[in-house]
Amino acid sequence: MNRRPSPILEHGIVAAGGPLLVFSLYLVFAGHNQPGGGFAGGLVAGVAVVLAWSAGGSQTVRRIVPIRSSALLGAGLVVAALTGFGSLFAGLGFLESGYLEISIPIIGKIKAGSTLAFDVGVYLVVLGMTLGLVRALGEDRPDEKGAM
Amino acid sequence: MPYLLLLHAALALGLVAARRRMGRWAFVVAAAGPAAVLGWVVAMAGDVLNGMPYEEIVEWVPSLDLVLSFRVDPYALLFLLVVGVAGTAIFLYAVRYFGSDPRVAAFAGTMTAFAGAMVGLVSVDNLLAVFVFWELTTITSYLLIGYFDHLKEARSAALHAALVTGAGGLAMLGGLVLLGTEAGSLRISEIVANPPAASPTVSLAWALVLIGAATKSAQFPFHGWLPGAMAAPTPASAFLHSATMVKAGIFLVGRLAPAAVASTGWWRGSVLTIGFVTMVVGGWRALRQNDLKLMLAFGTVSQLGFLFLLLGAGSAELLFGGLALLAAHTLFKAALFMVVGAIDHEAGTRDLRRLSGLRRSMPAVFWSAAAAAASMAAVPLTYGFVAKEAAFDGLLGTGLVPIMAAAVASILTVAYTGRFLFGAFGAHLEGHEPAGQTAHTPRNSLLWAPLVLAGTGLVLGFFPALIKPLVAQATAGAYGVEGAGKLVVWPGLVPALGWSLVSLSVGSLLVWRKEILDRATDAVGLVAVRFPTADGSFRRSVAGLLRFADRSSGLIQNGSLPTYVAIITLVAVLLPSTSLLGGVAGFDLPPTGEILELILGVLVAVLAVAIVFTRRRFAAVILLGGVGYGIAGLYALLGGPDLALTLLLVETLIIALFALVLRHLPAAFTRPRTPQALRALVAVLVAVFVFGGGLLTGAARMDAPVSDRYLQDSIPEGGGANVVNVILVDFRGFDTLGEITVLVAATLGAAGLVLPIIRRKENAT
């Protein structure tokens, strides 16, 4: 599969990928009240990654998402676990939910709490996973220095 | 007493740890163990013989009745004396027997550990504690027999001994626990005082104990391991395989016989039979050996048979004779082993056809051997004679058959004793390369130990009163009978003397006129050749076991993954069905569902069936994705929008990942080579099980599900209207934490699998 990334396709993908990423974030924030959530959000972002790969292979993926997937995985796990400990330090039980009213532009005022942070952790892990898998399984060019 | 054991343990560990600095002088240090035992015996003898047994309790696991309850009465004291005397002599002898090698110190350490185990064995009153020390002697014996571990014979002999005595030990453990349960106590003294009533269970217990004792004391038909154990260095042979360890079984039957006789009808007869057969077989085979050490080993088997029946038969008279003979046996047999060791050491061979004229070159050795041999053959004026008189005296009360059998064995004993003495110290046989020409008088330290032991035998022959109180007290302690026998230099003209003299003279005749013996052996040989030896049977059964293990595990463990999965699924389906089938009768079928559900269901079914028949990998993947989408549709229909959304996304990604992998693989499946009918059958069973199980369990529901709580609390407590999401991140957020961990690990694993190999290929090109 020695495809050259076509610039037009690549731009097209990026153009499509952007809204997908935004949509995926929306799913994370809205998930508590509507269908969605961290998993769905992460998976949508993952689909964006797959699209990027199909546009130009691992190189394009790396250019569009210049983060190591292991960093996402680690960060996601740490955030999710820390949420649990955060509740502990707040005087609640482990993973017990606490809330904060915050307002975010566009989406509006939401009751954000530890559960949201937890969902963000989930999101990061799922995104990191698709990124890592696509990079690992999609690797096939001699000149690429694949890194997790 | 606990300190005595700790001393042995400390010595053993210390010697092993400091082996590089010790060399053979380790044995001097090690001798402190048996010497301390000897000292302890002397110090306690007064009290113990005056009816005040030493008692002390060390608890280990009292809730399992595993208690080291020490109890040293005169009976135990006699055995302790044996361990102490033989141990001290043999350890000091061993200093000169070995050269300088760090391994010798480790050997000395193991010997010390054994000595400690033996001390513990004879001085505890709790059957489980006996077993603990019993097995300790087994494993130390295993290590000692295998000392010359570069020799295959030594390794297999060690295994033989360990397996036979180990098997006996485990049978005995079962017996002991059973006995303890039936008798209500694991303390020997209490069992003897209150034997369990006769019953099949009790009989089984006694039989198992008897098997254990018989294996340990090398009784027929388990005796085969003992000659093999001669592969051990001579000090170990002398100490373990003649003086002490092999007496453990005898010790135990002697202890338990009063109770066993009281609660079974067959004990005495079995013990007598086993003992006599062992005596005769052992004596016979001793006569046939050319290796001096093996001759002694079979001789030991024979003597052990005698001791076994004397101590185990359960009568005071026999016990008296047996204990007297036990002391005699220790003295002469240990001395003779050391003599053989000295001969081997100096002449370089133990083959009596090649040895010659050692009487002149090794006079001191000769005189020790002569004195010990005289005692073994029960020549008058030796202690062996005194003891055997007591034993014959007891046997006379048992009947004519026993005394005749004992006489036959005694004749054989005299015969092989003569062969030993004249073979080793007389001229070598014609037609064999002579050896021993270079023999020189061994260093003194190799000599004095056998001399002292053999000399003691002579001294006791004149002054049997020195040991009589111990023997008499031990007998009295077991049966409450005073004066069960007598130990005297000259018994007077009694029947026992007659039997002794007959044995001696016929035996001497056999030594003198060898051709009689040869003719007899030829005649017996015609029959004996048809019987397997114990050693041969053992080897055949091990080979058989290995074959059986190969076959059976080859059958079960065939290495094929589909087989494993088939077995697992079959068991998973069939085992629960045994119970579930009982509930099939009578319940209502649930509703069929909506029409849309039916359409989607049929779609999914068609796609799934198509997967089976497609031959292209990619098509199969697409179909799998189709199934996934169909199920997502079903989920949406059943009220799970989150599920449907997630499944759609997951299926999309899975297809993408499949596509990434399939780039590298050929497009078509290879055809399966094996028949598919069985697979289909398993598949159908699984499907039926899932369907039926689902119906049954669904119909069994009695209560409302817990999720009603979620519906109530989701908004007020969980702060979210999407109950499923609230469950995922809040109510059951912990599941989710685990789940993302799975994702992290799976990704790392997948990347770790694929990236290195791609890199390697890149480097290669």
Next chain:
Amino acid sequence: MSWLLPSTIAVPLLGAGLTVLVGRRLLIQRLITAGGVGFVLVAAVIMLVEADAGPPVVAQVGGWPAPAGITLIADRFSAIVLTVSSAMLVAVLGYAVAQLGRDALDWWFHTKYLVLTAGVAMSLLTGDLFNLFVGFEVMLIASYVLLTVKTGPTQIRATMTYVVVNLVASSLFLVVIAFTYGATGTVNLADLALRLQEVDPTVRDGLGLLMLVVFGIKAALFPLFMWLPDSYPTAPTAVTAIFAGLLTKVGVFVIIRTQTLLFAQDGPSTLLLFVAGATMTVGVLGAIAQNDVKRILSFHIVSQIGYMIMGLGFLSVAGLAAAILYISHHIVVKTGLFLVGGLVEAEHGTGALDRTGGLLHRRPVIAALFLPLAFSLAGIPPFSGFVAKLALVQEGVGLGRGIIVAVSLAVGLLTLFSMTKIWSAAFWGEPTESAGRARPGMIGATAAVVTLSLGVALFAQPLAEFSARAAADLLDPTLYITSVLGET
């Protein structure tokens, strides 16, 4: 102290995340891992003391009372198994660090190890059927990826067998969950214990048997064990050792937990005793047939599982106490034996018994480590295995179950036989050429495990008493149920 429960699982998970984040800084990775695993050990000991002093330690994660939320519970049984397991995790970590040295082949070894730790802790501590599924999966995915730390074609084949069988087991576990939820409407174990009593007995018993099969796959019971000896021996020593010591025992733990808590029966179960006897026998015969150190030891895992099931099969306080004692002893001994097997391989470059020999002369210290473990495995006194086996035999005799007692004793002898096979071929004989040298750290870690095993024997009495208390809790689950659900 209830916060300790979730922390026992979350701390290693946090550590796992951190090890990924720090990337290839080996020293930091090691420190994090040691901290994570060490924390689990400390927490386990604290919970052990707490659970023994009073009622079980219970935490409702997220503050949601059972049966809505997920309950974590450390009663005496789970606390002792967790304590012994985490001690092994610490020791084997030391061994692995010494063995891999600086040339770690796999940058994520520490992450996977921490994930495994968390999975084991989760499976042992959870009081929730579905969370148990998740815990199993966490443990399993870590084990999948650990099996492939060093990969050649053999490891790939082994991993395939292992992964596929375990995935089948996981699917069956989902069936269990579906059926159970269908019949009761709950997945909380304590709640299940109450609700299952009202369910039709045919369905309840069917569920019990299905659970036995599903967890029996993990525990490698007859006839579901064949995947184990094919897959375990191929992994690096540290990995195999921890698998051997812990994973199947988690399966046994869950079998004991579910069979006593959910499907209480009166009197000995002939089915379980039959399975126990068959597992012992088939395992030990397989071991006798093998010619490789790790393969022999792998078959012995199977064989020894039989003893634990035997204790369960008696369904009496003394029988279960014996099973608990056996588990505690066995985790230590089995881990240790595999570590010694690794030392043998390190010295010879192979574990094939026809190419080893003379280690007693070359490295007597390794021989000294092997002997107590081998004798302990065979149940020879005075080592820990004897005490545990004695407890089983006594109870078997007391209940009049002679056949299983006879089988267990005979299997003990065959175990001894195959241990002497290793001893005779690897330690005795002409020394072979040295192919390498076991590092001091590896020997030190092994020695620590051996010491612990001797400690189990020496302090058998307090352990036996503790096991009896734990067994009494298992047979009368009222305390467990009220601790989780409150007084109802």
Next chain:
Amino acid sequence: MSVVGLAVAALLFGIGTYLILQRLLSRVIIGLGLVSHGANLLIILSGGAAGDPPVLAEGVDPARVADPLPQAMVLTAIVITFGVTAFLLALALRSWLLTGSDAVEDDLEDRRIAQERPTVEQPTVDNDMHEEVTAP
């Protein structure tokens, strides 16, 4: 619980099992996928009758919504299966790259042991008339 859903789940189990019993890892993976679909569907069905989505917007009657707990469990199970499947795919790929085959081969050692072992040394002479047991 509906008969149709249950039948679909059962069928998926059956076909999945049939595929798992094959030797090619790619078929096995597909089979595992089908089985896990079946298992998940079974869990959903165990929640009882179908209902409205459990999203408690205005005007939703909590009594008529579907049981949310099985849904949450299945979501978790789906994602776990996703992760494991991805790992298996990598395994299949590696197997292919290493050996040129994605078939699950039999364990060679098991095969070897199943074959007859050369007879263990038998005592050639075994009777009382030929004693040549020599000990060192």
